[in-house]
Amino acid sequence: xxxxxxxxxxxxxxxxxxxxxxxxxxxxxxxxxxxxxxxxxxxxxxxxxxxxxxxxxxxxxxxxxxxxxxxxxxxxxxxxxxxxxxxxxxxxxxxxxxxxxxxxxxxxxxx
Amino acid sequence: xxxxxxxxxxxxxxxxxxxxxxxxxxxxxxxxxxxxxxxxxxxxxxxxxxxxxxxxxxxxxxxxxxxxxxxxxxxxxxxxxxxxxxxxxxxxxxxxxxxxxxxxxxxxxxxxxxx
Numbered sequence: 001x002x003x004x005x006x007x008x009x010x011x012x013x014x015x016x017x018x019x020x021x022x023x024x025x026x027x028x029x030x031x032x033x034x035x036x037x038x039x040x041x042x043x044x045x046x047x048x049x050x051x052x053x054x055x056x057x058x059x060x061x062x063x064x065x066x067x068x069x070x071x072x073x074x075x076x077x078x079x080x081x082x083x084x085x086x087x088x089x090x091x092x093x094x095x096x097x098x099x100x101x102x103x104x105x106x107x108x109x110x111x
Numbered sequence: 112x113x114x115x116x117x118x119x120x121x122x123x124x125x126x127x128x129x130x131x132x133x134x135x136x137x138x139x140x141x142x143x144x145x146x147x148x149x150x151x152x153x154x155x156x157x158x159x160x161x162x163x164x165x166x167x168x169x170x171x172x173x174x175x176x177x178x179x180x181x182x183x184x185x186x187x188x189x190x191x192x193x194x195x196x197x198x199x200x201x202x203x204x205x206x207x208x209x210x211x212x213x214x215x216x217x218x219x220x221x222x223x224x225x226x
Binding site (some may be wrong): 030032034038041042043044045046049051087091093098099100101102103104 | 219
């Protein structure tokens with residue numbers, strides 16, 4: 001399975017944008033990039049996913065490099081509720097979708 | 112919709128005891144998953160199911176068993192609990208599967224301690 005690399009942790013100021021990087025240099029042509037986040041003491045929740053084009057939804061934006069070897073999750077205006085561990089995951093599909101979670105990126109939001 | 116529910120929330124087991132972690136989803140999802148999360152780590156897949164009557168092993172299946180008799184329920188059985196099974200267990204479900212991937216919905220977790 002292709003792997004992803006993320007920073008262990010990041011800090012952001014409240015109400016400012018947050019850019020969460022993810023490297024996936026061994027990504028294959030059909031691997032979709034998925035992002036989940038895990039708030040303290042909760043199960044993970046889906047954030048966004050994409051293949052090649054940049055994607056937007058109500059939670060975040062996903063910017064994917066042209067060579068697809070990296071991507072960036074963008075939270076446009078961080079709130080205290082966005083403090084969580086963010087996981088960048090390459091969707092592994094062999095007849096079923098198995099999410100391979102790494103350690104993720106712990107985002108701290110400073111008031 | 113309640114989504115994915117798990118019981119119990121917390122449990123302490125003695126070494127060698129057995130228990131069943133319950134998971135139920137009310138979204139009519141075919142696919143269900145069990146993950147475990149050790150402190151400071153990401154989630155690891157234990158077992159998954161693609162529909163009633165069909166289950167398969169994930170990354171770390173040893174020491175666990177599952178069954179899927181209905182679409183809604185996917186219980187995880189621990190036989191002969193060991194300290195290495197101390198973890199937080201998450202159940203998840205998804206509508207389908209495909210190259211693009213489907214959003215997985217997670218339950219709140221069961222925190223299990225084996226002493």
